Amino acid sequence: MKKISILTLLLLNLNVFSQNVEIDYSVSENTNDAILSTSTTYKLAINKNQSVYFNNNDSIKQFKHQNLIFDVEKIGELTQVKLSDNHYAYIKQDFYYKNYEKDTLIYNEIILNKKIFVGEKVNLFNWEIKPKSDTIVLGFKCQKAIAKFRGRIYEATFSNEIAPYGGPWKFDGLPGLIIAVRSLDNYFVIEPIKIIKDSKSVNQIKNIYETEKIISWNLYRKTYENKLKEQLKKLKSLSEDGEVGTIKITDKIEDLELPEMKF
Structure with a gap:
């Protein structure tokens, strides 16, 4: 495999990229707890300097086991879905904004039932490009690349026949527009x-x-951990028989590196 440096890649070819490109995607999360798995549609819109990536489906139809839903409740800005006595999920409208000139990525996350806003650099992946092949996707000649990122290994399919850079979600940093991605464990497609x-x-x-307050990824992770600890204290105070309870994060795209917490 050919290993590439991406420190300056996002600034290359800015002047030759004149197209406005749109891509509609099908996105699946095959969670460890299958009842929480989702499948929905997203759109990527990209011009010379910026891009946005957002989901179109904000209804309960995104849940693969929507037939199990027996309660839907509005909580603040979010809609909470109850799939079983022990399984809750939120209908979240994602919006990822990238500014290539400023090397800025901003997006919204949820901690418990609150929205927060996280900022990172566009340049996050250390890709290894596979040898050229004749892979054709929707009429465009493509190549593939591999990268390990926050607990998962991803294979990306990209094409320089569409645009010189860009991609859905946090994926970026290849010499072409990323048009398909899958994690090798099939969790994220x-x-x-x-x-x-x-x-x-x-x-x-x-x-x-x-106009929003933007926090770093590291602060987001720390805030998430602190909120879980607060929840554990509440659970402990409600526990009358001294039974040991645990919280473990198992259904996140990215590994927050949080240990299993007990009370």
């Missing part, structure tokens, strides 16, 4: 449905987070 070059509907992209 992104597949293209439709690709539109020179899209007329991609207007000026805006950063919707300009």
Whole structure:
């Protein structure tokens, strides 16, 4: 495999990228706890300097086991779904904003039932490009690359026939637009449905987070851990028989490196 440096890659070819590109994706999360698995659609819109990636389906239809849902409740900005006595999930409208000139990625996350806003660099992956092949996806000649990122190994399919960089979710940093991704454990799968070059509907992209308080990934992880500890204290105070309870994060795309917590 050919190993590439991506320290300056995102700034290359800015002046030659004139297309406005749209891609519709099918996105699946095959969670460890199958009842929480989801499948929905996302859209990527990218122009010369910026991109946005967001989900279109904000209904209970995203849950693969939606037939099990027996309670839906609005809690603040979020909609909580109860799939069983022990399984709760939130309908979350994702919105990822990238600014390539500023090397900035901003997105929303949930800690318990509260929204927070996280900022990182666009440049997150250390890709190894596989030898060139004749892989064709939706009519575009593609290559593949592999990277390990926060607990998972991902294989990305990208094409320089569409744009010189860009991609869905946090994926980026290859010499072409990333149009498909899968984790090797099949937990996270992104597949293209439709690709539109020179899209007329991609207007000026805006950063919707300009007025929000943005925190770092490390602070997000620490805040998540602290909130779990608060929940454990509450559970401990409600426990009358001294039974040991635990909280363990098992259904996250990225490993937060949080140990199993007990009370």
